[in-house]
Amino acid sequence: MSRISDLIERLRALVFPSRREREMTEEIRFHIEREVEERVGRGADPGAARREALATFGNIEAVKEAVRDASGVRLLQDLGADFRYGLRSLGRDSLYTTAVVTVLGLGLGAAATAFAVADSVLLSPLPYREPDRLVRVGQLYQQNSTVWQLSTVDAQAILEQQRSFEVFGLVAWGEATLSGVGTPEKAPIGAVTSGFFRALEADAAVGRVVTPEDEWADAEPVAVVSHALANQRLGGAEAAVGRALTIDGLSHTVIGVLPEGTEKLGGVRATAWPVLKLRPPERRGPFWLRGIGRLREGVTLDDAARDMEAISKRIFPVWASSFQDQTARIAPMPLRDTIVGDAGRAVGLFFAAVVLVLLVAIANVTTLSLARASARESERALRVTLGAGRVRLARLPLAEGLVIGLAAGLLGFGIAVLGFRILGQLTPNLPRVDEVAIDGRVVAFLVACAILSGILVSISTMLAAFRSSSAPVGQGDGRRTGSDRRTTAFRSALVTAEFALALPLLLGSSLLFVSFSRLQRVDVGFDPEGVVSLSLALPDARYPGYAEVQTFWRQLEQRVAEVPGAFASGLTSELPPGQAGNINNFNLIDRPVQPGVAEHLAPWLVVTPGFFDALQIPLLEGRWFTEADSATGPPVVLVSRWWAQRYYPGESAVGRQMIEGGCVTCDPTTVIGVVGDVKYLGLAETGDAVYSPLAQSQARTAHLVVRSRAQPAITLKAVREVVAGLDPELSMEEQTLEARLADALTGPGRSTALLSVFAFAAVALAAVGIFGLLSYTVRQRRREIGVRIALGAAPSVITRMVVGQGMSYATAGTVVGLALTILEARWLDSFLYGVSASDPLTTAAAAVALLLVAAVACWLPGFRASRIHAVEAIATE
């Protein structure tokens, strides 16, 4: 019974708080009026009666508080009241509110975006069941830590001998021409064994995935396709199953369609997944397969590593004739590491930058709110005198802070939604970027950050309220009191911190900028102007052998040479700059590597002589390829200058001989000339390269490059017509080399731009912070400055005094920031080209720039101080 009445009373108080308050006020008013009547009735003077009645009753506010306390919903009610108070007082100060909500909202939005990226890329589990049991199997070399793919030999040995995996599958990926369904088109494909799907536990939405029977040599070729491909070209998921799809000229039957949205499996993006049939190997290479395994229950990565090592030891000696690096071993590694790769560091950098900006924003908003609190000191003092409790008073700034935090969180949410859109477009190559989404975790992070920043922003004001809540009216009227001085000291510390945090950002973005401008000025080794390229792949089915392929390439070159305006053209297996697709091992006959040590590696290109002409790569020594360098002639190569200087420093490389690709039974290859360096490995890399003549290769994919005086669009149209005239079934992918070069700079350009935005924001916030602090102290010291001016101080002396004070904070902050940049340096180095992260010149420039900004921000309040009118300043106090 009493519990129910308790509940009803509490609910009444909670649901009708204003009614409850009204009733209480009315009841007390009635009480006092009745008391006055009583006293007047006994013959008292009405005025005196009222005074006495009030005195007998006690402090009305205190009684009301006690009744509220007794109603049992005190905390909730107060919270509501505090929030309403917070909203009202913030509403009155719309300029302040807009400023802090914007600053904090931008910071929170950026932080939420960064968190979402970091969360999807680095933290959240892969979208497979028990992803920790998934491993990638590749080859490791002790000499260099790069991971190589597996060869057919390795793959078959693992399939037969392994004891660690529940399932082991393989995938080989690349581009293939899809035809037989509409216009031929190049598409990413992943040829897979049945184990690949089973290890990942990926199933088809319609139809089935690859089974072991499909891998048999005489089985009909089958393929699984993505939902998008089925929809776009096969008439929908249901209709797709059973249809024929020609992949690189070979007809495959579609057996299944993956669920919508599954574009990537095991870190491989593909639109079609044909069955992979392993043929008996002849030598240990090439290395073209990625192994994906699901560890058995209870088997650790170390167990699997021992298992793989044992297999390496068994099979490597068997194939030693074609591969002699004894430091190599087959090794498992977490699939996650493979998928995330190097992006982890970039994402970490991005996240760290955002956190720094958010901290600067919080520090800035805190200084603003402290300034506002000082300005409202008299209001607060009045409340103290009226009997408001310390706790209540300290809670008000908290409520305000939380209102600000939540409003900023809301704004931040909007910014994050926008940020995701932009991010998806800016960084399509970021692994797992397609998984980035605003999910519960991101929202939880945002809310937590919003509340935390709300608390951080208000905490100093709360403490200030606690400290000086005993100060009576009259002391908070703008004169410097003890607590006021402490608050100013705290604000100075915050401003110093802002500078300390801004410097690493400024230095980071300056370094990236220097690095970027160096990258832009890199000699790429070729002239991209007016060069267009068309990528072609000749399908096995129609071009079965060497003769057909070579005939096509020769005809193509001849016809293209007749295109009006085209004055140079050629074929190449790789386009600069960017990732070199084919890296080959070789051993120099006159300088062989030690037995058991890995052979040298170099980017290996297959080109026609016209390629050098089209790209204007100079011959530095020796001779070009000729007609004689054909399949029947001895194997020859051209090498880059970097290669020549690396392996034959101070000597001529021409005439040297090497064993290519570990093929000891092949004829040795002779270096016939040295050409200029071209950046195939990327702009920041060396110009290492070896060129083989196309006539001596089996290459059935190539890029046709054409240099023309005509507009690229016109040239491309003409060249497309030439190719279609030779074979209308071929898919073509066009590009201009200028666009390619621009693409290579896009990534570094974007990270530079992004970090610059953060750095700019941090520096601007720091400048605003120091400007606000000095403006405030000048106002506080108006009288003192007035006296100084009255006593004859020159305006310049006053300005110097104020600027000096500000600059001492800025300098202290910069010094602390310099210490922070030492920590930053190690981290940043891997992002930089041509400049060290601890580059003294850039560091000094960033520090000086920061101090200059500070000086400008300090000068304005300093100048204003010097214009204070002495008499007025003293009189108004």
Add this chain to the structure above:
Amino acid sequence: MGESGDLLQGSLELLVLKALSLEPMHGWGIGQRIDQLSRDVFHVTQGSLYPALQRMLRKGWIRAEWRVTENNRRARYYRLTASGRRELEAKAARWRRTSDAVNGILALRSSEGTM
């Protein structure tokens, strides 16, 4: 008066219940009645009555309703509930026991001198 101890608070509740056991009353009336009942021994700061009333409302001992006074004014009247009546009896019995015990101790002390 807000910081009244447990004993005092308990006794205030007892007095309020006692006052209300005679007839429903508004807050000021309760204060007056307590003054009369205690023959001015307990001087209750009038304001402190209201938090006590609020607590007792929650405990279900009393009910409150707005009524018109004899002078045609609106006032909040409190009346005892059944559970309030039981509480009054329990509280009164406890009070008697306590005061008997205290009186006994005091009598003991005065007869046996200081300890």
